[in-house]
Amino acid sequence: xxxxxxxxxxEGIVLYIMSVTGIxxxxxxxxxxxxxxxxxxxxxxxxxxxxxxxxxxxxxxxSLPSWFFYIKGEWIGGKRLCDFQGFVFLFATxxxxxxxxxxxxxxCIAVTKPFFHRKTMTVNKAKLLILGTIAASFVISFFPxxxxxxxxxxxSGSFCTVNxxxxxxSDRGFCVFYAVLGGLPAMVVxxxxxxxxxxxxxxxxxxxSVTNMILPGTKQMAQARNTERDDTETQFSRTMVLISVVYLxxxxxxxxxxxxxxx
Numbered sequence: 001x002x003x004x005x006x007x008x009x010x011e012g013i014v015l016y017i018m019s020v021t022g023i024x025x026x027x028x029x030x031x032x033x034x035x036x037x038x039x040x041x042x043x044x045x046x047x048x049x050x051x052x053x054x055x056x057x058x059x060x061x062x063s064l065p066s067w068f069f070y071i072k073g074e075w076i077g078g079k080r081l082c083d084f085q086g087f088v089f090l091f092a093t094x095x096x097x098x099x100x101x102x103x104x105x106x107x108c109i110a111v112t113k114p115f116f117h118r119k120t121m122t123v124n125k126a127k128l129l130i131l132g133t134i135a136a137s138f139v140i141s142f143f144p145x146x147x148x149x150x151x152x153x154x155x156s157g158s159f160c161t162v163n164x165x166x167x168x169x170s171d172r173g174f175c176v177f178y179a180v181l182g183g184l185p186a187m188v189v190x191x192x193x194x195x196x197x198x199x200x201x202x203x204x205x206x207x208x209s210v211t212n213m214i215l216p217g218t219k220q221m222a223q224a225r226n227t228e229r230d231d232t233e234t235q236f237s238r239t240m241v242l243i244s245v246v247y248l249x250x251x252x253x254x255x256x257x258x259x260x261x262x263x
Contacts, residue, residue, distance in 0.1 A: 015070065015158065019063040026056035043126035044110075047103040050130040051096060058092030061085075066159045075157055082160035086151025087141045089161045094181060095137035101185040102129055104192035111199045140181070149174025 029052040037045040065085045069075050075082075106126070110117040144150050144162065149171055152163045166172040 015063075015066055019059065019067070022059045023056065023063070026052055026059060030056055041123050043106050043121045043123060044103060046123055046126040046130065047099055047106060050127075050133075051099040051103070054095045054099065054134070055092065058088055058095075062088045062092065062159075069158050075153065082153060083145050083151050086144060086160040086162060089159075090144070090151075090178075091137050091141040094140055095134055097182060097185040098133045098137060099130065101188050102133060104189040104196075108192035108195050111196050143174060143177075149178075 030049065033045060033049040033052050037049050062085060065075075065077065065081050068077075077084075106117075106121060109121065147170060150163045151160045153160050162174070162178060163171050164175065166175055
């Protein structure tokens with residue numbers, strides 16, 4: 001076995017481990033979020049389930065061409081398979097970013113305008129928003145296939161993604177377009193999270209002030225109601241964090257592998 005063969009075999013093993021780990025983690029996230037949605041039919045749970053399903057399916061379809069590459073020892077399927085894998089990569093990153101942004105905005109509205117949120121953001125509307133997000137990501141992911149940008153194989157030739165080293169105006173334009181699409185959701189998520197943290201802090205302080213003003217006979221009952229409400233919110237938040245951590249553990253390593261060629 002040559003040094004190149006050993007290197008490629010090592011890359012293949014790393015890819016298999018990361019892919020399988022990501023698939024198992026996201027499958028767990030799908031099951032957990034589906035169970036949570038059944039118990040608590042709320043819009044955040046719909047977004048989490050949608051995000052988990054998108055990541056699971058995208059990871060499976062993205063991994064298949066690379067698995068074939070390491071099994072056969074060469075790229076099969078030509079340009080069409082490369083475009084397919086690049087399309088899946090682009091769709092997964094965009095749809096994940098858009099859904100994460102939707103979750104952040106939904107949570108921000110729920111905290112700042114709770115009555116408006118309960119009245120307007122239903123489970124069915126959340127599902128429609130997810131379908132719209134998927135449709136938008138699907139359309140944008142076709143741009144490189146339609147000659148606005150391009151998909152190319154990475155240096156080791158094991159997978160295809162967006163051409164990050166553009167040599168013409170079309171590829172450069174798409175890289176800028178893609179950077180904007182990725183940057184704007186990140187800023188929105190950051191703003192929403194800061195707003196949510198601040199509003200939750202203010203809400204907690206208001207509850208403490210109101211409780212202290214209540215007559216002694218009813219103060220204990222008010223504290224019990226506040227504790228029950230806080231416990232419910234804490235349990236919901238922990239579940240959301242758990243699913244988010246599982247999602248990150250399953251997806252980020254694979255994305256690192258997808259963007260960094262192992263030498």
